Amino acid sequence: CFAQVSAEEAAKIEGVSLVLGNNMKHRIVELVENLHNDEKRQYVFERNKLSEYEELPVETYEGHTRAFLKVQDGCDQFCSYCIIPYARGPVRSRDIGDVIKEAKSLAEHGFREVVLTGIHLTSYFDEKNGKGLAGLIEEIHGIEGIRRIRLGSLEPMFLATGFIEELKNLPKLCPHFHLSLQSGCGETLRRMNRKYTPDEYRNIVKLLRENIPGATITTDVMVGFPGETDKEFEESYAFCRDIGFLWMHVFKYSPRKGTPASRFRDQVDNKTKEERSRKMIELALQMKQENFERFIGKETDVLLEKPIDGSDGDMEGLTPHYIPVAVKTSGDKSGEIVNVRLTAIEGEYMRGEPI
Numbered sequence: 521c522f523a524q525v526s527a528e529e530a531a532k533i534e535g536v537s538l539v540l541g542n543n544m545k546h547r548i549v550e551l552v553e554n555l556h557n558d559e560k561r562q563y564v565f566e567r568n569k570l571s572e573y574e575e576l577p578v579e580t581y582e583g584h585t586r587a588f589l590k591v592q593d594g595c596d597q598f599c600s601y602c603i604i605p606y607a608r609g610p611v612r613s614r615d616i617g618d619v620i621k622e623a624k625s626l627a628e629h630g631f632r633e634v635v636l637t638g639i640h641l642t643s644y645f646d647e648k649n650g651k652g653l654a655g656l657i658e659e660i661h662g663i664e665g666i667r668r669i670r671l672g673s674l675e676p677m678f679l680a681t682g683f684i685e686e687l688k689n690l691p692k693l694c695p696h697f698h699l700s701l702q703s704g705c706g707e708t709l710r711r712m713n714r715k716y717t718p719d720e721y722r723n724i725v726k727l728l729r730e731n732i733p734g735a736t737i738t739t740d741v742m743v744g745f746p747g748e749t750d751k752e753f754e755e756s757y758a759f760c761r762d763i764g765f766l767w768m769h770v771f772k773y774s775p776r777k778g779t780p781a782s783r784f785r786d787q788v789d790n791k792t793k794e795e796r797s798r799k800m801i802e803l804a805l806q807m808k809q810e811n812f813e814r815f816i817g818k819e820t821d822v823l824l825e826k827p828i829d830g831s832d833g834d835m836e837g838l839t840p841h842y843i844p845v846a847v848k849t850s851g852d853k854s855g856e857i858v859n860v861r862l863t864a865i866e867g868e869y870m871r872g873e874p875i
């Protein structure tokens with residue numbers, strides 16, 4: 521992203537001979553090989569020329585548990601703090617045929633869960649085949665060997681009622697949704713150029729929970745956005761508390777050169793950002809605990825990923841709801857899905873007793 525938005529600056533760094541912007545990654549080997557001694561070259565195209573999805577097929581498969589499958593690139597939303605629309609270019613989606621081919625190959629290599637990712641995943645639309653995100657999920661759902669489909673970060677304003685209703689009939693879809701929030705205060709959201717209100721966000725969560733009972737919600741929250749007063753922060757805090765997130769990634773705002781928010785007056789001082797971040801993280805931990813408590817005694821399945829360092833034969837894995845679980849196993853069982861009962865909370869994990 522730095523190379524794309526600041527190509528000249530990147531080229532001036534000592535030792536840099538080649539600067540490649542986005543959509544040029546697939547040519548990196550060839551361009552490096554063709555570079556002559558002492559030559560300096562730049563291949564960086566303007567945002568409006570980045571219209572094609574850059575296909576970067578996977579050629580090696582390490583591990584065999586969860587695979588991240590990128591299906592979309594770019595963003596047209598221009599949130600006032602974010603450099604991504606400038607750095608990654610406009611929305612473009614991967615051809616559904618290429619996605620299915622890769623998903624089948626992942627299944628053949630033993631991956632049980634695919635996590636669909638993109639910069640702005642909810643904008644996925646394959647024009648050639650007329651399929652949006654729901655259509656893509658349905659296609660992947662039909663692949664033998666794929667047992668779980670998880671969605672990466674979703675933008676709330678793009679989750680229409682019809683979309684949510686389509687999802688409830690797909691049993692392989694994990695009942696865990698990462699809905700980007702950023703702030704629970706309407707006024708802060710407006711300055712962020714986020715295009716929803718807290719009430720609209722709340723309604724999306726309600727709809728998800730009505731259609732997919734027990735669904736867990738995780739999110740990203742920013743503190744210390746320019747102009748965020750104590751009152752606005754308190755509003756955001758109360759909103760998060762009210763939603764009851766399974767987990768929140770808490771970020772302190774930091775200015776990105778070239779974005780509108782970096783030029784806003786009323787930047788919040790570091791000490792205040794630090795205090796708000798600490799308070800929000802405490803809330804995140806508290807809500808995680810409450811969510812975990814809700815699962816005690818429940819039966820679920822766990823996709824085992826890797827041994828827990830320093831434990832006595834425990835492996836860690838995730839449930840469909842995104843609860844991290846420790847399970848005692850005999851030997852390395854990574855990639856296996858086991859049925860467990862969740863019996864206790866042990867630090868960052870829940871204990872899963874095999875059934």
Ligand code: SF4
Pocket residue numbers: 595596597598599602603604605639640675
């Ligand atoms: S925060 Fe997300 S939606 Fe907003 S501009 Fe950045 S990538 Fe796009």
